[in-house]
Each structure stands twice: as C-alpha cells, then as structure tokens.
Amino acid sequence: MSLPLTEEQRKKIEENRQKALARRAEKLLAEQHQSPGSGSSIATNSSQSKQGPPPNLPRDPSKPVNHGVVFLQQNLNSSSNGNQRPPNFHSFHLSSPGQAKGIGKRQEDEIKSTPFPPRDPGVEAKAARPCTSGQNISDTNCGSGSATPGTEGRRPQKLGASLHKAGSSQKGMCIRSGGRFQVKIGYNAELITVFKRLPSRSYDPATKTWNFSMTDYGALMRAAQSLPTVTLEPLEGAEDSRESLSTGGVAHTCLPSAPSLAFVKGQCVLISRARFEADIGYSEDLMALFKQMESRSYDVKTRKWNFLLEEHNKLIQSVRCLPQVQLDPLPTTLTLAFASQLEKTSPCLTEPIPEADLSGVDPKLVSNLLPFQRAGVNFAVAKRGRLLLADDMGLGKTIQAICIAAFYRKEWPLLVVVPSSVRFTWEQAFLQWLPSLSPDRINVVVTGKDRLTAGLVNIVSFDLLSKLEKQLKTPFKVVIIDESHFLKNIKTARCRAAMPLLKVAKRVILLSGTPAMSRPAELYTQIIGVRPTFFPQFHAFGLRYCDAKRQPWGWDYSGSSNLGELKLLLEEAVMLRRLKCDVLAQLPPKQRKMVVIAPARISTKARAALAAAAKEMTTMNNTKRQQKEALLLFFNRTAEAKIPSVIEYILDLLESGREKFLVFAHHKVVLSAITRELERKQVPHIRIDGSTSSADREDLCQQFQLFEKHAVAVLSITAANMGLTFSSADLVVFAELFWNPGVLLQAEDRVHRIGQASSVSIHYLVARGTADDYLWPLIQEKIKVLGEAGLSETNFSEMTEATNYFYEDPKQQKIYDLFQQSFEEEGSDMELLEAAESFDPGSASGAPGSDSQDLGDSVDEITSTGSPVKKRRFEFFDNFDSFMFPL
Numbered sequence: 001m002s003l004p005l006t007e008e009q010r011k012k013i014e015e016n017r018q019k020a021l022a023r024r025a026e027k028l029l030a031e032q033h034q035s036p037g038s039g040s041s042i043a044t045n046s047s048q049s050k051q052g053p054p055p056n057l058p059r060d061p062s063k064p065v066n067h068g069v070v071f072l073q074q075n076l077n078s079s080s081n082g083n084q085r086p087p088n089f090h091s092f093h094l095s096s097p098g099q100a101k102g103i104g105k106r107q108e109d110e111i112k113s114t115p116f117p118p119r120d121p122g123v124e125a126k127a128a129r130p131c132t133s134g135q136n137i138s139d140t141n142c143g144s145g146s147a148t149p150g151t152e153g154r155r156p157q158k159l160g161a162s163l164h165k166a167g168s169s170q171k172g173m174c175i176r177s178g179g180r181f182q183v184k185i186g187y188n189a190e191l192i193t194v195f196k197r198l199p200s201r202s203y204d205p206a207t208k209t210w211n212f213s214m215t216d217y218g219a220l221m222r223a224a225q226s227l228p229t230v231t232l233e234p235l236e237g238a239e240d241s242r243e244s245l246s247t248g249g250v251a252h253t254c255l256p257s258a259p260s261l262a263f264v265k266g267q268c269v270l271i272s273r274a275r276f277e278a279d280i281g282y283s284e285d286l287m288a289l290f291k292q293m294e295s296r297s298y299d300v301k302t303r304k305w306n307f308l309l310e311e312h313n314k315l316i317q318s319v320r321c322l323p324q325v326q327l328d329p330l331p332t333t334l335t336l337a338f339a340s341q342l343e344k345t346s347p348c349l350t351e352p353i354p355e356a357d358l359s360g361v362d363p364k365l366v367s368n369l370l371p372f373q374r375a376g377v378n379f380a381v382a383k384r385g386r387l388l389l390a391d392d393m394g395l396g397k398t399i400q401a402i403c404i405a406a407f408y409r410k411e412w413p414l415l416v417v418v419p420s421s422v423r424f425t426w427e428q429a430f431l432q433w434l435p436s437l438s439p440d441r442i443n444v445v446v447t448g449k450d451r452l453t454a455g456l457v458n459i460v461s462f463d464l465l466s467k468l469e470k471q472l473k474t475p476f477k478v479v480i481i482d483e484s485h486f487l488k489n490i491k492t493a494r495c496r497a498a499m500p501l502l503k504v505a506k507r508v509i510l511l512s513g514t515p516a517m518s519r520p521a522e523l524y525t526q527i528i529g530v531r532p533t534f535f536p537q538f539h540a541f542g543l544r545y546c547d548a549k550r551q552p553w554g555w556d557y558s559g560s561s562n563l564g565e566l567k568l569l570l571e572e573a574v575m576l577r578r579l580k581c582d583v584l585a586q587l588p589p590k591q592r593k594m595v596v597i598a599p600a601r602i603s604t605k606a607r608a609a610l611a612a613a614a615k616e617m618t619t620m621n622n623t624k625r626q627q628k629e630a631l632l633l634f635f636n637r638t639a640e641a642k643i644p645s646v647i648e649y650i651l652d653l654l655e656s657g658r659e660k661f662l663v664f665a666h667h668k669v670v671l672s673a674i675t676r677e678l679e680r681k682q683v684p685h686i687r688i689d690g691s692t693s694s695a696d697r698e699d700l701c702q703q704f705q706l707f708e709k710h711a712v713a714v715l716s717i718t719a720a721n722m723g724l725t726f727s728s729a730d731l732v733v734f735a736e737l738f739w740n741p742g743v744l745l746q747a748e749d750r751v752h753r754i755g756q757a758s759s760v761s762i763h764y765l766v767a768r769g770t771a772d773d774y775l776w777p778l779i780q781e782k783i784k785v786l787g788e789a790g791l792s793e794t795n796f797s798e799m800t801e802a803t804n805y806f807y808e809d810p811k812q813q814k815i816y817d818l819f820q821q822s823f824e825e826e827g828s829d830m831e832l833l834e835a836a837e838s839f840d841p842g843s844a845s846g847a848p849g850s851d852s853q854d855l856g857d858s859v860d861e862i863t864s865t866g867s868p869v870k871k872r873r874f875e876f877f878d879n880f881d882s883f884m885f886p887l
C-alpha cells in the first residue's frame, strides 16, 4: 500500500512533468526543422504564419509547452509586423512573411540549416553579454520591434498583464528595491536561465532572490510571459510607465524566447595588407558561417577569426542574412586603398616599386641620394607625387623633397611652405642641390607685402601663407609642406590657408619627422592633404581611429583606436616612414647642417649696431688695440642680433617634436635669453655656464640624461664642451659660432660618444650680415687643415658648397683677415671669452637695448599696413585641445 504524496512531492512531480513536456515540445520543433517537407521552409512558415500555429505543435494554451513554442505562437500572432528587422533567429525564421519575401533561396537554405541558439547557459551568457556597440540584450531584443510600423495599430497587450497560463504555473512578483527591482518566486529552472541572461542580474544569497536594474525590466517580463510555468505579477504602477515603454513595452508581441536573446554586433578590422579580422562576439550561426570561408584562420591569442581580403565581400553578404548578427564591413576608404587585394587583381602581395626615371633631374642631386633616399623618391613617383614623407628627423627629407619636386619640374612654379625659421635654409638647399636653377628664380617671401608667385620656386612661412593666399589666381600644381604636422589643427589660420591649396595641387609632398605627436586626430588633415577623398567626414575618421566618445559638450576625439589598421592604411596609400635605426648603416655618424637663420628677424637697431661695428673694424689708422676692440664689439653685436632667430628656431624644433637637444651658445646674453624663453614656455631645461660649480654640472647633466620627455640643455660653448655626457640626446644646435673648431668638435661630442646608438645631427645657426659671414669660412678653413693633417674626419665645407661666404669686397676681406689674425694670436680665446662674459648690450654705445627686448621686431609680424600682429605662434605649448568638435 502506497503512502499518499506529500505536497512537496506533488510539486516536484509536477515540475518534472512540465520539464518533460517542454523537452518533448522542443524535440518536436527540432524535428520540424530537420524534416524537408515540414514547416521549416520560409515559404511554408509564411503561410503558416497567416493561418496559425503549425499542426504538429500544441494548440491548447492551457497545456504546458516550452518557452520556444510559446514564442513561436507569439510570433505567429505578430506576423503582420512586416517591416521590422527581426531581433533574432526565431522571430525571423518563424514569422514575418514580409521579411521572408526578400530572402533568396541560398539565404533560405542558410537560415534553414542554422541550428538553435546555444543552450549551454555559459555560452548563452557569453553571447548575451553587452556587445561592442554597447547594446545589451534588453535593448537589442526588443528595441527594434518597439516602434516599427508593423506593430502600430495593434493593441499591445499590457506588459505587466499575466497571460492566461496553465493553472499549475508558478506565481511570483516583482518588487521595487531602490533603483532596482527584485523577483520573488520559488525555484524555476527556466526562469533562472532567463535571469542569467540579463546583464544587470544580481543574486542576493541572504534573501535568495535575484534583482535587476529597471533597464532589464521589459526584457524580463516579456521572457517570463513566454514561460508557461511562470506567472509574474508586474511591478506596481509599472504597466504604463515610461520605464516599461522605454524597455520595449509595446513590442511584447514579438518577444523572443529566452535562448535567442543574444544579438551580436561587431566590425571588420584590417590586420595586414592581405587579411582582415572579424571583431565580434560569439554567435553560433556566425561561427558556422566563418567555418565556410576558405581562408579562415583563428587567432588563439586574440580569439578572433580572420580571413583573406578577397573573401571580405562574400563574408559581409552572407552575414547580412543572419538577422541576429551585425558585422560592419571595412570602411570604403580601406576597400578603395586595398582594392587590389580585395579584388585579387594583384597576384603578389607586395609589388616592387618601380625605379623612377630621374634623368631630367640635376645629376648632382641624383648622384648624392643615399639608397634609402632614392627609394623614397621612387615611392613618391609611384604615388604620383602625393605623399607624406615621414622619415625620422635628420634623414634628409629636404633632399628627397627637392628631388621629387624636380621630377615634376615641368609643372612648376613650385610652392614651398616651411616654418619661418628655416626659409633661408631651404633656399640654400635648392641652390646646393639644383645647380640648374638660377638663384634669381628663387623667391623667399619675407613680408606680407611680397608676392607669393614671384619666382619659379616660392618659399613662404606658414604664417605669411595665410596672409598671402588671396593673391593666388592660379593654383600651384606642385606644393611642398615642410613640418606638415604644423597643419594638425584644422581650426588654425595656417591650416585653413594650406588645405585648399593641397586639394587642387597635382603633387603634394608633405614632410614631417613627427606627423602626430600625441594622437591620431592630428593625422587627419595630413591624410586628406595627400588623399582628399579619404574619410570625407572627420567624424567617420574619429569614430574609427580616435575612439570618438560623445560627451555632454560634444564629441571627444582625443583617444585612439584601430591603430594597427591606421598604420596599414597610411603605409599603403599615404605615408613613407623610415626610422634612423632602419637606415643607420647608410648614415654617417654625424650629420651637420648649416641653418641660415632669418635675417629679417634681426631688428633695425641691431642691424645699425652691426654696421657700426663692422665700419669701426675697417677704419683706417686704427691701432691694433682699437681694431681688436672693434672686432669684439662686432662679435658681441652678432650674438645680440641673432637672439630672436635663435629662439624662433628652438621653439620650432620643439614644436616639430624634437624631444631632447643641446643648445650651445657663447654669450651670456644669448644663454640667458634662451633660458628665459624656455622658462616662459615651461620647457624643462638645464643650464651650465661658467658660473656653474663642478658638483652642480654633474648633477644637472644627470638630470638631463634622465628626463623622460622633452628637455633642452643650454650650455656654454666654453664651459661645457668637455667632460660631460649627454648621450640621451641626438641633436646639437650651435646658436653661435666659435672661432676655435676644436672647441666646436669637442662640444659636438657631448652627444656623439659611447652610449650613443644613433646618428647625431648637428645644426649650426648662421646669420647673414653678421660676424658669422667671417667666422663660418674661417672655421671651415681650419677644419680642412685639420682634416688634411689627419686630425679630423670632419669636412665642414661639404655642407656649404652653395654658400658663397668669401667676399670680393676689399672691406669684407679686411674684416675676414682681422678675424683670422686675432684668432691665431696667443690668448685670443681668453680675450673673446671675457668680452662675451662682460658684454652688456645696454651699456655699449649705440646699443639696441638689453638682451631680448627687441625680440618681437620681426618683419614677418608686420602686416602690409604696418601694424604688428599679435598672435600665438607656438601652438605646441599653448593649445593641445584641438579637434574637440561641437555636436
């Protein structure tokens, strides 16, 4: 005789019975999918959807069925929703004849063969994780249906209303708890599965209840409605509240079943010239599709699938048939740039760059090109003269740019836009490398009154360009932009002036050793400068490569994303970049450069003082002592006159991204003016001069070596030319010349020594119309003598061939002779040193004023009306906040 069942046992049996029924219903549904003549075809389902549930499925709602089946019924009921993009496989497969119409046979087959979404809760939970777009299941599964025309006009069932369910269904309720809500109900395995798919789920072991944020309320209620074994009372007052609507309240008729809540979204990303990767979450359907791709490869490290570019379009087309997957294709810019790979028009991955025919370019230039420079010219010609040449600093971008421009000489006049401090250095470079170019065909624009088109080669500073561009009637066909990162901020006048010129020019040669100093957004203007059709909207570029984020005040593009892809795109279509270490074997250990600094920056007063000093030197009947004094004064006046140009050059170097360098000067006034300016700009720096104690020298030197970012060492030529190591820098700037070349070489070797792995750049700043006119040839002469005697490997004259510093004028010859005699005399070093130390510009007769008072008196900054223009020249320090676009 059996004992009567306890309440507990009855409940358990009922639960088991329901589970068994659910399993059976699921099996039936699966069989229906597999059977060829069954209702699994889209067409059949479409017709069924009009007629009601398929005959082999339970019709009686009072009979328990599993959630998948209930979901099917719900979809059948909502079959009028023809325009709605189905949120998941089930709704797509089993409903919506409108959708079915648009599906081809092959897609149909794919859909038919698509298995059920994963049942393993772990896998499901993974799939249901918020996808890359930030969507979570609560908005992906219902959002699309919530406001579609197909659902309009149909009276939606209230979200919270309990459906009529089997009398044995388990009852529970939702209760508000702060900003969340909790579900009070006994154990129900299916409901737990639903819970586990909701992103905001949290389990409280103390009360043994699950709780959720309100964002998941709609999804939970809809999923619970689809479970025949569960009846959930809604939250009080939530039925018609905005909360329920915002979570998709009106769309409950298309509710997905719990397992199909997963929706994955991702994008294709280029990972090499030949392959792209699908950056997307897990989806079983997608996985099946990936496995059909011939070129598929799985990267165990990134846990992502990648494919050959030639399969990109095929994959994208196939994925479009998976309604629960959104895989964004590569941006059009990339597909255009890599068209040969996508269309497999090129049999080899990297085609060799053809050798350019440089027979029309001056042989002097061509024969001097180093192999990597020649390759740079070939690359530029292969890119039809439009490129960003981003070689490391000091690799000779100037000579390459001149050669590329000379290749297109028939299309000249040429425009060369450069930082103001190097206008004359560029002039020298043209004279040096293109002997066929008559010097009078070079037009260096110095003032706002000059003509921009007066020469065959026109060299202009960024700032003057923005004042003179209106002069242009016909555009330049060939344009060089030196330090093109000066254009990084689209809002600046210089950028606004230059960009239209680049757009219409046929050849655009951008030069920069540091195209972007802190963020990819800085590259945008340079990319479109070279390729105006790339990323027509900055926003699209920002979204992909700048990790664009919407902020309350607008979009923030200061981040970075997909950098590997950006690099590939740049290398393919825009940029050539070689690092020093790549071509070190081709480089000399030291590269010297004579920088002709802008004479226009020498103030009128300083000019007058220089002229007076020079005149004094050539005055007849002067005693030897008077001659010496005149020479010292000329030397001192030179130092003073060079200060504005020196400072401008140093600031341009910093703006160009030079991080660490040494500046040698001789006069105290020059050292002080430089350090004062660095302090003003808050650039970390050290100073070592005659007044620095031995102990401090070592400390300061160590400090400089350890500085991580940009820093400048301001050093006295005579006090810091020996015994110190500054090998963490690879650039030395001589703000002043010194008559003793041995001292200069020693100073150079502060960076060129053991510990220095790089080729070292040395820049000598030379000002015309000053004592430099005499000092420079004197130094070259002396070095030559040392070289001939085997005492120096250095040949200074090589870099100044084009510079005629020897004067025909007998007066100038006399000054030169005087310098020569003085420097050869015993003790002259000491005398010059003292003169430099004690020189006080304010006290000298005819003095132009104390050290840097005249710094701003530049012709550049005088407009055509003669009024000084106040502006922030050095954006590098003042303005990091570019590219913050308003919404």
Ligand SMILES: Nc1ncnc2c1ncn2[C@@H]1O[C@H](COP(=O)(O)OP(=O)(O)OP(=O)(O)O)[C@@H](O)[C@H]1O
Binding pocket: 368, 369, 370, 373, 391, 392, 393, 394, 395, 396, 397, 398, 399, 512, 513, 591, 592, 593, 594, 799
């Ligand atoms: N092939 C060459 N033959 C002789 N001198 C060269 C050659 N290439 C470069 N130089 C010299 O090397 C020095 C550095 O070159 P350049 O100023 O063009 O470098 P860069 O790449 O523009 O550097 P930065 O980015 O610092 O301006 C110059 O004095 C230049 O004349």
